[in-house]
Amino acid sequence: MTDVPPPPPPSAPQPFPGAGGNESKNSLGTISLVLGILGLVCCGFFTAIPAIIVGNKSKQAQAEGLATNGNLGQIGFILGIIGTVLSVLGAVIWGILIATGSYEFTTTEF
Amino acid sequence: MQSRTAEALAASATDSPVRRLVAPVSALAVLAVATAYTAMADPYRSGFFPPCVFLSASGHWCPGCGGLRAVHELAHGEVGAALALNPVVVLLIVPLGVALALAWVRTAWRGQPPPAIPMWLAISLPAVLLVFWVVRNIPSLEPYLAP
Numbered sequence: 001m002t003d004v005p006p007p008p009p010p011s012a013p014q015p016f017p018g019a020g021g022n023e024s025k026n027s028l029g030t031i032s033l034v035l036g037i038l039g040l041v042c043c044g045f046f047t048a049i050p051a052i053i054v055g056n057k058s059k060q061a062q063a064e065g066l067a068t069n070g071n072l073g074q075i076g077f078i079l080g081i082i083g084t085v086l087s088v089l090g091a092v093i094w095g096i097l098i099a100t101g102s103y104e105f106t107t108t109e110f
Numbered sequence: 111m112q113s114r115t116a117e118a119l120a121a122s123a124t125d126s127p128v129r130r131l132v133a134p135v136s137a138l139a140v141l142a143v144a145t146a147y148t149a150m151a152d153p154y155r156s157g158f159f160p161p162c163v164f165l166s167a168s169g170h171w172c173p174g175c176g177g178l179r180a181v182h183e184l185a186h187g188e189v190g191a192a193l194a195l196n197p198v199v200v201l202l203i204v205p206l207g208v209a210l211a212l213a214w215v216r217t218a219w220r221g222q223p224p225p226a227i228p229m230w231l232a233i234s235l236p237a238v239l240l241v242f243w244v245v246r247n248i249p250s251l252e253p254y255l256a257p
Contacts, residue, residue, distance in 0.1 A: 023223065026223070026224075026226060027223075027224050029227075030224065030225070030226065030227050033227055033232050034210070034227075036236070037203075037235060037236065037239070040172075040173060040174070040236070040239055040243075041172075041173055041174035041177060041199065041203055041239065042174040042177055042178075044163055044164075069226065069229075071229060071232075072227060072229070072232050075232050075233065075236065079236055086164060087163055087164065089167070090163040090164045090166070090167035090168065091163050091167070092167075093167035093168070094163055094166050094167045097166070097167070
């Protein structure tokens with residue numbers, strides 16, 4: 001039995017040695033996408049704004065060679081912007097409707 | 111903060127299974143508690159849940175409208191009623207969410223990296239949501255697709 005160390009994995013750029021490999025921040029893309037979809041379906045800007053932030057982090061991680069799924073983060077980023085714009089716009093209109101007394105909590109609408 | 115989270119994720123591969131399971135099991139617990147609350151509360155009455163901001167402001171359904179009532183009906187075994195309220199939430203969002211949470215528990219248990227979402231799903235799911243958003247607001251289709 002020889003003590004030859006195994007060869008390092010090829011084509012794995014690691015700007016920061018010991019950072020954990022080039023997929024160490026792939027979870028950012030997944031999280032961003034999930035938050036972005038939740039922002040569209042139910043939670044509005046409560047998850048859409050985090051989706052923008054985490055999506056940005058994911059794209060940065062890809063640029064630094066710490067992630068391979070920056071595209072996922074890009075999609076989460078875009079969904080986050082859509083969800084944020086629509087829900088903030090909706091909340092503003094809603095606030096105006098309530099302030100002017102033309103909207104009342106009478107029916108379930110979720 | 112994000113980099114510390116990522117470092118913790120990277121380091122978690124060498125932790126004990128119990129430590130690795132804390133995050134995914136917490137996510138499952140949150141899902142379970144939210145489902146239980148939605149099952150016990152009555153989403154048909156106002157007061158328990160805030161109304162949909164998009165619907166209130168625009169008068170049009172959002173892709174998630176009817177989702178809470180659908181989960182309520184699902185939890186009571188009324189699959190048909192749930193499908194009538196919001197087919198996309200029942201057929202796509204809920205199964206995918208549960209599958210993702212369970213896959214996360216499995217990979218954490220085995221000490222593998224967290225589950226990855228394939229690119230075709232990441233593109234097609236938002237596309238389906240956007241199409242559903244438009245289609246369920248078309249008056250002739252509202253009887254079938256709106257809650």
